[in-house]
Amino acid sequence: MYNLISLSESDKRFIFALALVILLLFVIVWYIGFIITRVMKSQGKKLDDAVHDVVVTRVITDPKSFKKYARKKNWRMFFKQAAVPLLICLIASLTLVIGNSIMKDFSYNPFSSVDKGFASLLFLWDFDNPDYYTTVFGMKVLSSWPPLTNTPHFVVNAIPSYIFVPGILVGGVWYLIVCQAFIARRLRIRALSKSIFEKSLDNYNQSQAFNYFNNNQQ
Amino acid sequence: MSSFFKKFGKGVLYLFVLPFMLLILSIWAVVGIGIFFFLGIKWFALFFTGRSLFDDLPEDIKAKEIIKTTNNFDNPFASASPIAQPSINYDNSQYQQDNQTAENTYDQNNDVGGDENV
Numbered sequence: 193m194y195n196l197i198s199l200s201e202s203d204k205r206f207i208f209a210l211a212l213v214i215l216l217l218f219v220i221v222w223y224i225g226f227i228i229t230r231v232m233k234s235q236g237k238k239l240d241d242a243v244h245d246v247v248v249t250r251v252i253t254d255p256k257s258f259k260k261y262a263r264k265k266n267w268r269m270f271f272k273q274a275a276v277p278l279l280i281c282l283i284a285s286l287t288l289v290i291g292n293s294i295m296k297d298f299s300y301n302p303f304s305s306v307d308k309g310f311a312s313l314l315f316l317w318d319f320d321n322p323d324y325y326t327t328v329f330g331m332k333v334l335s336s337w338p339p340l341t342n343t344p345h346f347v348v349n350a351i352p353s354y355i356f357v358p359g360i361l362v363g364g365v366w367y368l369i370v371c372q373a374f375i376a377r378r379l380r381i382r383a384l385s386k387s388i389f390e391k392s393l394d395n396y397n398q399s400q401a402f403n404y405f406n407n408n409q410q
Numbered sequence: 411m412s413s414f415f416k417k418f419g420k421g422v423l424y425l426f427v428l429p430f431m432l433l434i435l436s437i438w439a440v441v442g443i444g445i446f447f448f449l450g451i452k453w454f455a456l457f458f459t460g461r462s463l464f465d466d467l468p469e470d471i472k473a474k475e476i477i478k479t480t481n482n483f484d485n486p487f488a489s490a491s492p493i494a495q496p497s498i499n500y501d502n503s504q505y506q507q508d509n510q511t512a513e514n515t516y517d518q519n520n521d522v523g524g525d526e527n528v
Contacts, residue, residue, distance in 0.1 A: 218421030219414070225424035246469045249476040261469050268464060270442060271449045278446060371439045 206328070228372075235373040236380030239266065247388060255385040262381040270374045277366035284359025291352025302353040305342045310357035312350055316342035 199207070242265045243258070245251075252258045292298045297308070305311035318324070318338040326335040453463040466474070 215418060218418045218425065220421070221424050221428075222417040222421035225420065225428075245473040245477065249473045249480075251469050251472045251476070261467065264467060267445060267449065271446060271453070271463070274442060274446050278443070367442075368435065368439060371435055371442050374442065375435065375438055 232372065232376035232379070235376035236383075238269075238373075239377040239380045239384075242266075242269065243384070253389070255389050258388065259381060259385050262384070263378075266374065266377045266381065269377065270370065273370045273373065274367060277363045277370060280359050280363035281367070284356045284363060287359070288352045288356035291355075295349060295352075302356050308347060308350040308353055310350065310353040311342065312347050313344050313354065314342065315340065315344065 239262065243262050246261065247258070252261055288302060295308075300306075300308050302308070303310055305314070305316050318341045319334075321338055324334060324336050324338045325332045327333070449463065456463055
């Protein structure tokens with residue numbers, strides 16, 4: 193039984209390194225999550241500016257009408273913010289469609305490195321080749337750096353792809369950030385609808401309040 | 411060290427929650443496109459009737475009216491018109507005359523001389 197768990201020195205080092213990497217990976221994930229949470233809080237705060245006046249002037253006095261009003265405002269803000277990224281995506285897609293119509297070729301992949309793809313502008317390495325991998329504990333690990341398969345080169349026929357891919361990436365990421373802001377504001381609406389109209393009895397003592405009124409009446 | 415492990419634990423939690431967060435984000439992204447086009451059509455239709463999608467809501471109009479009539483809208487108990495304050499344009503000669511009269515009255519009542527008063 194004892195022999196089954198005996199490990200060589202290199203195995204121990206590998207396990208230690210692996211544990212350290214996993215630990216650091218989770219801490220990095222926490223840090224990313226922390227940043228996202230902070231960003232969402234600041235995005236949600238922007239709703240306050242839109243709903244401040246109606247709450248302070250007491251035009252809205254109950255959570256239900258507050259939610260209804262704030263959601264309307266939220267959709268309007270979303271419409272304003274999403275217009276630019278969606279327009280970028282639309283223009284990028286139209287460029288590709290028009291380019292393909294002129295070339296009469298809809299068969300290629302605009303992301304690929306061959307022919308008319310965007311990746312012709314990138315450095316590419318042969319990561320698909322299994323010769324550059326080794327197996328450790330049943331896992332495939334890169335053993336040596338693969339050779340370069342593509343160096344950046346300009347292809348005239350790939351111009352629609354050069355416009356489409358960055359456009360769709362920028363527009364897409366921008367749109368997702370706008371959606372995240374929308375969700376953040378929605379969460380803020382829910383939190384505010386509870387906190388603004390909250391009637392709390394914490395630290396309230398009825399007998400003291402009664403005496404206070406009696407004393408003042410005399 | 412404990413804070414490091416707390417971060418580690420939260421990292422594990424985030425990793426498990428991440429797929430659900432991405433799912434919610436993607437659902438809202440798809441719903442958002444639908445709503446965007448709906449609002450776009452509405453905006454387009456309102457544009458030709460001389461209105462805008464971003465016009466004030468009835469609640470906004472009410473709030474603006476209240477703000478207009480109230481000076482300090484942060485304090486709902488503040489009065490709409492300012493409380494009348496006493497005038498500060500006091501005539502100096504009148505002040506001296508009043509002061510002298512008061513001093514004379516005091517001297518007469520207490521029967522005191524000018525130097526003894528010091």
